[in-house]
Amino acid sequence: MARIAVVGSINMDLVTTTERRPDPGETVLGSGFESVPGGKGSNQAIAARRAGAEVEFVGAVGDDVFAGELRQVLAEAGVGIERLRSLTGPSGVASIVVDAAGENSIIVVGGANSGLSELAAPDLRTIEEADVLLCQLEIPVRTVLSAARHAQAHDTTVLLNPSPAQDLPTEMWAAVDIAIVNEGEAHRLGRALETVPHLVVTRGAEGARYRGPGGEFSHPGIAVRVVDTTGAGDTFTGVLAAHWHEGPETALAWACTAGALATTKLGASAAIPSRAEIERALP
Secondary structure, three states: OOEEEEEOOOEEEEEEEEOOOOOOOOOOOEEEEEEEEEOHHHHHHHHHHHOOOEEEEEEEEOOOOOHHHHHHHHHHHOOEEEEEEEOOOOOEEEEEEEOOOOOEEEEEEOHHHHHOOOOOHHHHHHHHOOOEEEEOOOOOHHHHHHHHHHHHHOOOEEEEOOOOOOOOOHHHHHOOOEEEEEHHHHHHHHHHHHHOOEEEEEOHHHOEEEEEOOEEEEEOOOOOOOOOOOOHHHHHHHHHHHHHHHOHHHHHHHHHHHHHHHHHOOOOHHHOOOHHHHHHHOO
């Protein structure tokens, strides 16, 4: 069983469904609303746990009405939350609009995630005891860099999902073993990704493409009826991390299948499939 440390974000997703997303200045009628725990870090942690990994989460919630539910969703999934701290102020939130085709628009407000500015000694021990460190960019970049450097110094594989895409210092890329990006992020980051030993580019319904020391290959997606694409990329990333020790080809097969299944339900964490569901759908 892989041991994964996730240093990342946790949000409450406020999801509105509508026939079509509004144009600038336009008001449209919605057809539904749900509040669903999410955040890239939390989603990826739950996905990795459901895929069979042992997962510890390092992050922060606020002291607001959402905090208890955010803690609970991780605990109920079996993710370790000993390093999930509480900060004064609001938890992170994401406002999400999903249209009839399952496509979404998202605005993220960092809240407590933005306050995750330092890693304590127990956080660092969690990282060095893991097989894989999994990070994203919804928390301060300096915290991600600190985590990655510590992981590198203790032979923990560093997997970065550099999303939201942004310019990163050279020393960050020097500490990354695996990068997972979508096609838009790959275009945005360009040459910075060339130095990463293992690169995975997700391609939506078409699956994913891998480039590494052993060469390049693509893995197709599976056909599903799409309800909501929110969290599909996070599911892909968490599941790939859980199966990375089995090699890139196996990891991509699991990740592509899981990511597709995650689009068949509304919401992020609520749509993440179990290990058994992924096994049944593997091509």
